[in-house]
Amino acid sequence: MSDAYLGIDLGGTKMEAVLTDSMMRPLLRRRIPTEAEGGYEHIAGRIAGLVSMMSKESGVPLPRVIGIGTPGRYEPVSGRIRNSNTLSLNGRDLKCDLEKLLGRDVVIENDANCFALAESMLGAGREIVRERGGTAFGMILGTGVGGGIVCGGRMLHGAHGIAGEWGHNELLPDGEPCYCGKRGCVETVISGPALERYYCSLTGSSRTLREIAGMADRDEAAEATLGRLTVQFSRALGPVLNILDPDCCIIGGGVGAIGRLYSQETVALIERYLFSARLMIPLLKPQLGDSAGVFGAALLTVKH
Numbered sequence: 059m060s061d062a063y064l065g066i067d068l069g070g071t072k073m074e075a076v077l078t079d080s081m082m083r084p085l086l087r088r089r090i091p092t093e094a095e096g097g098y099e100h101i102a103g104r105i106a107g108l109v110s111m112m113s114k115e116s117g118v119p120l121p122r123v124i125g126i127g128t129p130g131r132y133e134p135v136s137g138r139i140r141n142s143n144t145l146s147l148n149g150r151d152l153k154c155d156l157e158k159l160l161g162r163d164v165v166i167e168n169d170a171n172c173f174a175l176a177e178s179m180l181g182a183g184r185e186i187v188r189e190r191g192g193t194a195f196g197m198i199l200g201t202g203v204g205g206g207i208v209c210g211g212r213m214l215h216g217a218h219g220i221a222g223e224w225g226h227n228e229l230l231p232d233g234e235p236c237y238c239g240k241r242g243c244v245e246t247v248i249s250g251p252a253l254e255r256y257y258c259s260l261t262g263s264s265r266t267l268r269e270i271a272g273m274a275d276r277d278e279a280a281e282a283t284l285g286r287l288t289v290q291f292s293r294a295l296g297p298v299l300n301i302l303d304p305d306c307c308i309i310g311g312g313v314g315a316i317g318r319l320y321s322q323e324t325v326a327l328i329e330r331y332l333f334s335a336r337l338m339i340p341l342l343k344p345q346l347g348d349s350a351g352v353f354g355a356a357l358l359t360v361k362h
């Protein structure tokens with residue numbers, strides 16, 4: 059019996075694996091190109107190659123279960139992947155195919171859930187979730203908007219596999235169309251590209267969100283864009299907090315790096331939409347950086 063954990067972060071351009079000991083300390087990490095252009099079978103073969111590399115190079119018996127995190131949505135009932143930006147994965151039963159190929163059990167979750175799990179157990183929420191058994195709402199606020207819920211160390215999947223997916227709640231009725239088929243989703247308002255489009259609509263010039271955030275003190279349109287972020291973020295988050303009432307929120311992704319989201323001004327805005335008078339929980343910056351995905355994937359395999 060192996061007491062190691064193996065996780066794979068499957069991205070569109072690269073895939074990374076980590077093998078950890080029972081305390082989640084890394085024994086070996088490896089990263090290879092995904093070569094997504096080669097198609098579905100090729101990607102599955104690359105994953106198998108990476109697993110075999112981890113086995114050979116570590117000299118450690120690999121665990122019976124392998125965790126995989128990937129963008130998109132994993133449907134627990136059909137076993138299919140949906141909405142992945144690696145298009146060849148969509149509609150495929152990656153779990154079943156990999157289990158045949160690897161001769162091991164495979165657990166798949168989307169990248170936002172892996173982020174929430176890793177930051178809750180090993181990163182920003184460690185003390186609150188891992189040590190005190192609390193609940194965390196971990197969100198990714200970047201190119202897309204997603205989220206995951208971790209209660210006392212366990213990932214909440216939900217009946218449809220969509221628990222925590224606040225990015226597709228309606229925020230602006232009759233707003234911009236979203237790739238999901240609805241309109242005015244949170245993602246179409248406060249994702250990085252949505253905020254950049256908003257700035258461009260005010261000024262006619264294209265700037266990255268990082269540039270916009272850096273010039274808010276001297277550029278009215280940049281200030282208006284950050285104002286839109288904090289107001290709409292608060293409107294979107296309030297109802298989530300009213301239902302879930304977590305012990306902390308962890309805000310990942312490129313938009314999550316904007317300092318104003320953690321300010322007293324934003325807290326006051328959130329309180330407008332909160333059933334309780336005061337927001338008593340911390341809004342936390344992530345601590346694991348790029349490592350959250352791969353460690354989250356490994357944590358998927360930890361038995362409770």
Ligand SMILES: [Zn+2]
Pocket residue numbers: 225226236237238239240243245
């Ligand atoms: Zn949507």
